[in-house]
Amino acid sequence: MVSMKDVARLANVSVGTVSGVLNGKKAIKPANVEKVLAAVEELGYRPNMLARSLRTNVSNSIGLIIPDITNPYYPELARGVEDAAHMANFTLFLCNSDRSAEKEWYYAQALVQKKVDGMIIVKPRCTLEQLKRLKQSCKLVLADGTDSELEEFDLINVDNKAGAVSAVNLLLTYGHRDIAFIGGIVESQSAKHRLEAYQATLACHNIPYRPELVRECMYDWRGGRVAAQSLLTSNGPKPTAIFVGNDILAFGVIRGIYDCGLRVPEDISVCGFDDIAMSELSIPALTTVRQPKYEVGRQSAELLLQRIQTDSSETVHKVLDTSVIFRNTVSRSPIRKIYAD
Amino acid sequence: MVSMKDVARLANVSVGTVSGVLNGKKAIKPANVEKVLAAVEELGYRPNMLARSLRTNVSNSIGLIIPDITNPYYPELARGVEDAAHMANFTLFLCNSDRSAEKEWYYAQALVQKKVDGMIIVKPRCTLEQLKRLKQSCKLVLADGTDSELEEFDLINVDNKAGAVSAVNLLLTYGHRDIAFIGGIVESQSAKHRLEAYQATLACHNIPYRPELVRECMYDWRGGRVAAQSLLTSNGPKPTAIFVGNDILAFGVIRGIYDCGLRVPEDISVCGFDDIAMSELSIPALTTVRQPKYEVGRQSAELLLQRIQTDSSETVHKVLDTSVIFRNTVSRSPIRKIYAD
DNA sequence: CTGAAAGCGCTTACAG
DNA sequence: CTGAAAGCGCTTACAG
Numbered sequence: 138m139v140s141m142k143d144v145a146r147l148a149n150v151s152v153g154t155v156s157g158v159l160n161g162k163k164a165i166k167p168a169n170v171e172k173v174l175a176a177v178e179e180l181g182y183r184p185n186m187l188a189r190s191l192r193t194n195v196s197n198s199i200g201l202i203i204p205d206i207t208n209p210y211y212p213e214l215a216r217g218v219e220d221a222a223h224m225a226n227f228t229l230f231l232c233n234s235d236r237s238a239e240k241e242w243y244y245a246q247a248l249v250q251k252k253v254d255g256m257i258i259v260k261p262r263c264t265l266e267q268l269k270r271l272k273q274s275c276k277l278v279l280a281d282g283t284d285s286e287l288e289e290f291d292l293i294n295v296d297n298k299a300g301a302v303s304a305v306n307l308l309l310t311y312g313h314r315d316i317a318f319i320g321g322i323v324e325s326q327s328a329k330h331r332l333e334a335y336q337a338t339l340a341c342h343n344i345p346y347r348p349e350l351v352r353e354c355m356y357d358w359r360g361g362r363v364a365a366q367s368l369l370t371s372n373g374p375k376p377t378a379i380f381v382g383n384d385i386l387a388f389g390v391i392r393g394i395y396d397c398g399l400r401v402p403e404d405i406s407v408c409g410f411d412d413i414a415m416s417e418l419s420i421p422a423l424t425t426v427r428q429p430k431y432e433v434g435r436q437s438a439e440l441l442l443q444r445i446q447t448d449s450s451e452t453v454h455k456v457l458d459t460s461v462i463f464r465n466t467v468s469r470s471p472i473r474k475i476y477a478d
Numbered sequence: 479m480v481s482m483k484d485v486a487r488l489a490n491v492s493v494g495t496v497s498g499v500l501n502g503k504k505a506i507k508p509a510n511v512e513k514v515l516a517a518v519e520e521l522g523y524r525p526n527m528l529a530r531s532l533r534t535n536v537s538n539s540i541g542l543i544i545p546d547i548t549n550p551y552y553p554e555l556a557r558g559v560e561d562a563a564h565m566a567n568f569t570l571f572l573c574n575s576d577r578s579a580e581k582e583w584y585y586a587q588a589l590v591q592k593k594v595d596g597m598i599i600v601k602p603r604c605t606l607e608q609l610k611r612l613k614q615s616c617k618l619v620l621a622d623g624t625d626s627e628l629e630e631f632d633l634i635n636v637d638n639k640a641g642a643v644s645a646v647n648l649l650l651t652y653g654h655r656d657i658a659f660i661g662g663i664v665e666s667q668s669a670k671h672r673l674e675a676y677q678a679t680l681a682c683h684n685i686p687y688r689p690e691l692v693r694e695c696m697y698d699w700r701g702g703r704v705a706a707q708s709l710l711t712s713n714g715p716k717p718t719a720i721f722v723g724n725d726i727l728a729f730g731v732i733r734g735i736y737d738c739g740l741r742v743p744e745d746i747s748v749c750g751f752d753d754i755a756m757s758e759l760s761i762p763a764l765t766t767v768r769q770p771k772y773e774v775g776r777q778s779a780e781l782l783l784q785r786i787q788t789d790s791s792e793t794v795h796k797v798l799d800t801s802v803i804f805r806n807t808v809s810r811s812p813i814r815k816i817y818a819d
Numbered sequence: 820c821t822g823a824a825a826g827c828g829c830t831t832a833c834a835g
Numbered sequence: 836c837t838g839a840a841a842g843c844g845c846t847t848a849c850a851g
Contacts, residue, residue, distance in 0.1 A: 140844055151822045156846060163847095166820060181611075186591045187537070188844035191528045191827050198571075198592070207557045209755065212547045219547070219574055228588055230539075231572040233560055247569055250527045251539070270522075358759055388759045395761060414550065415756035418699055418729045420736060481828055492838045497830060504831095507836060529828035532843050 139180045148176035159184060190252060199441060200230040200248035200256035202241055207233075209385065209413040210430060211259070214280070217434025218257060225442050227254070238262040249274040255441045257434075258282070260326070276444040280437045283326045291444065292454045293437045297327050300426040300459030301334030304380050304408045307424070307461055309342055312470035313378035313406060316344075319364045319390055320382030321356035328353075328382050331410065335380055349373035354386065361389025362396070369397045369405075377470045378406035384413045384425055391423075391466070402468040412462055421465035429457050480521045489517035500525060531593060540782060541571040541589035541597035543582055548574075550726065550754040551771060552600070555621070558775025559598060566783050568595075579603040590615040596782045598775075599623070601667070617785040621778045624667045632785065633795045634778045638668050641767040641800030642675030645721050645749045648765070648802055650683055653811035654719035654747060657685075660705045660731055661723030662697035669694075669723050672751065676721060690714035695727065702730025703737070710738045710746075718811045719747035725754045725766055732764075732807070743809040753803055762806035770798050 145152045150169055157163035158173045165173075176182070190196040201218050203211045215231065222229045230248055234241035242263045248256055255276030261268060265286055271277050278291040308316050318335045320328040336346050352368055354360035361381065369375065381387040387409030391401050401407055401421060409416060412427035440453060486493045491510055498504035499514045506514075517523070531537040542559050544552045556572065563570045571589055575582035583604045589597050596617030602609060606627055612618050619632040649657050659676045661669040677687050693709055695701035702722065710716065722728040728750030732742050742748055742762060750757060753768035781794060 138844090142844080152845080153822060153824095153847085154820085157821085160846080164820065169820085183587065183591050185532075185593065185844050187528050187532045187593045188827090189846075191526075191532055191829085191844085192846045194827080196528070205557070206547065206553045206560070207755075209550075209553075212550075212553050215572070216546070216548045216574065219572065223574075228585075228592060229572055231556070231560065231570055233557065233564075244569075246524065250524050251569060252526065252528045385759075388756075392759070392761065414548075415729075415759070418726075418733070418756070419760055420733065479828090483828080493829080494831080494838060494840095495836085498837085501830085505836065510837085526828050529843090530830075532828085532845090533830045535843080 139182050140185070143180055144173065144176045144182050147180060148172040196252045196254055197226060198228045198230060198251070198253045199438070200232060200253045202232045202234050202244050202256065203259045204236045205233050206231065209415070210411055213430040214259065214434035217431040218438035221435050221438035221442065227442065234262065236260070236262060242267055245271055254445045257437045257441055276441055278437050278441045280433050283330070289452060291440055291452055293433055293440065294456045295428050295433060296456050296458055297330040298334045300410065300428070301331040302338050303459070303461045304410065304426050305335055305338040307467065308378045308380060308406065308408060311406065311467055314344060314470070315350065315374055315376045317350040317368055317376035317379045319352045319354060319361060319368070319379055319386060321360065321386055322353045331382050347374060350376055358385050358389030358392070361386035362393035365390040365393025366397060369394065369399065376405065378408070378467070381407060381409050384409040384411045384416050384423060387423055387425070388419065402466050404471065406467040408467055424464045424467040425462050426459045427462045428459055432457055480523050481526070484521055485514065485517045485523050488521065489513040537593045537595055538567060539569045539571060539592070539594045540779070541573060541594045543573045543575050543585050543597065544600045545577045546574050547572065550756070551752055554771040555600065555775035558772040559779035562776050562779035562783065568783065575603065577601070577603060583608055586612055595786045598778045598782055617782055619778050619782045621774050622668070624671070630793060632781055632793055634774055634781065635797045636769050636774060637797045637799055638671040639675045641751065641769070642672040643679050644800070644802045645751065645767050646676055646679040648808065649719045649721060649747065649749060652747065652808055655685060655811070656691065656715060656717045658691040658693070658709055658717035658720045660693045660695060660702060660709070660720055660727060662701065662727055663694045672723050688715060691717055699726050699730030699733070702727035703734035706731040706734025707738060710735065710740070717746065719749070719808070722748060722750050725750040725752045725757050725764060728764055728766070729760065743807050745812065747808040749808055765805045765808040766803050767800050768803045769800055773798055
C-alpha cells in the first residue's frame, strides 16, 4: 500500500504539502504541485478514505435500510437514492431489514459505527427512542414513516390516502357500486390507510360499508389469490370490482378470479396500488395507482445530503403525490352502466 | 462522541485494557472486565470501526457492482450476497454501473479507497488491466464474467449454453420445427451464447438455420414487441415457437404476438430465459429457463468471504446449472404434432 | 509558501 | 495481568 508518506518522499516535500495539493485548499508553489502530481502518478497513489474520514469526521457514505430489495417496490426506490448519492460523490450501504425491528436496529448501529454521514430508513420499525438516539449519531431521514409520533424527523412520504381515494373513485366513476377491498395484512400502516380511504370514499357516495366485501390476506400473490377465491366463492355479496392494496396482490387476485372462471375486466374489474414494473407488462395491463418510488428514493437522499452538507432549517415533511394509471383491468360495471363524469 | 479513552477513564484502566476486554483476545482480570463493561454500558460506547479498520486493515465491508438494481434480474442476486454478507457480519456497498466501463471503474476505485475487504463485479466491463490492478488492492470475484480471458479470476457463472439448449430442446420436443430466436443486443456475452446454443441445437436435429427467424432487438420489453411484430409481419417463414433471450423481452414478444391477433400458446409458443419474479405471475405463466440468481449472489459472496478470511488455494471457476420451468406458454406445435420423447 | 507536530480512535507488541 | 507508547494514513493549526 502506497501512502502519502511515499509520495512525499518521492516528490521531496512534506506530507503536509502533499495533502495540500491533493485537497487544493492550500496555496502551494506550482513547481511543487507538479512534483507531487508526478509522484502521485508514478506511484499510482490513491488516498485512504478511512484515514481521511477518521480525521475529518466525514465519510461520504450513507446507508439505506429497506425491508427487502427483492420486493418489487424497492429497487426503484434504491436506485433513486443511489443516483442522488452518486451525483454527490457519496457511496451507499444497502441493508435489508426484513421488516424486523431487531435487524433494522442492528444495521442502524453497524452503519453508525462505520461512520456513515447519514442514513435513510424506509418503513422504520424500531422504537422512537432508538430513532432519537440514531439522530444524535448521524443525519436521518425516514421514508414511508407514516406514524404520527415521527413528527420530529425528516419525512418523505407518499399520499396513500389520496391515492386510495382516487382508485375507489375511478371504480365508482365506472359505475361500480359493489366494490371489494383486498389488502395485505403485513404492511400495517399503508394497508390501513388504504382501507380507511376505501371506507371513507364509499361513505362519501352514500354506499354502505359491507365488511363481507373486505379481505385481509398474506403479503404475497398467493395471499391475493386465496382472498379472491374466498370472496367470489362465499355466500356474501359479489363485487363487480376489487380494489387491491398492492400490485403483487392484485396479480394474485386476478389469478384467483380466472380460477373461478371469471374474466378481467369483463366480469370483474381490478385496480391495484404501487405500479410496479410488471404492471405495465402484464396482459391485461394492470390499472393501478402509481407511487413515485424513484422520487421517494431520490428526494430522501437529496434531503439527507442537504442535511449533511449544511444542517439548516427545521424538519421537513414532504408528501409526494400518486397518480392513477389507467390501463386494462377496469371496465364499466356489468351490473349498471353509467357514464363517466 | 464517546471514545475508548472516556471508557478507560471512567473504568480507571488504560485504553489497552479496554481494547482487550472488547476484543476478548487478551486475558484480563475479571474485576476489570466488569468495570470496563459497566463503563461501556453507562456511556453507551460503541467502537469506531473506521479507527479499528485503519489499524487492522480489515473493514468488514464488501462491495457489489451490478449493472442496475432496477433490472429484475439483480434484486435477487443482490439479496443473495447481502444475506451471505450479513451472516458473516459484513456490510455491503451497492453500486449501479449502468453497464458503463467508466462508472464501473470509478466505483471500483472508490470502494478500494474505502478499503472494502473485497468486491463482486457482475458482468464486468472494465479492462483486463484494471481488473488485475483491482485484484492487488482487494479480493475480487467476478459473477457472470464469461470472457475467456478472465481465467485468472474467481468466477461464478451460470451455464447459459446448457440452459439455452434445454429451452430449444423443449420446443423441439413439443413438435416445433420453425423456431425463432429473439435476443437483446446489449447483453452481448450471454445473448451471444444463447444464440449460439440455439443454432447448435437446431443443427443437432438437422434443422437448417434460417437467419430470417432471428431478430436482435433493444433491451427492454418494447424491443421484444417490435421484434415479434417484425417477425410475424414479414414475408419470411413463420415460426410456431419463439425462444426469447430473456423474460422481460419475452413479455414484450407475447404482447407483440397478441397485437398481431395471435394467441399464446395456442398459435405460437414462447419460452423465455431467467425466470424473473413476474414470470410465475403472468397469465399465461411464462415457460422459461431459470437462472439461480440468488445462488449466484450467495455463492459469489461466500467465495469472496472465504478469500478474505483465508486466502487459500487456487482460482475457482464455478458454473451453476439452470433448469427449465415449464408453465403455460409452450404447447404442441399446431403444424405437426408429435409425441414428446 | 512549507515543514514539524499533534491528533483522529483504535490495536498491538513490549516491558514490567 | 496491565500500562505506556508507537503507529495505521490522513488533516490541520502553527511557527517560520
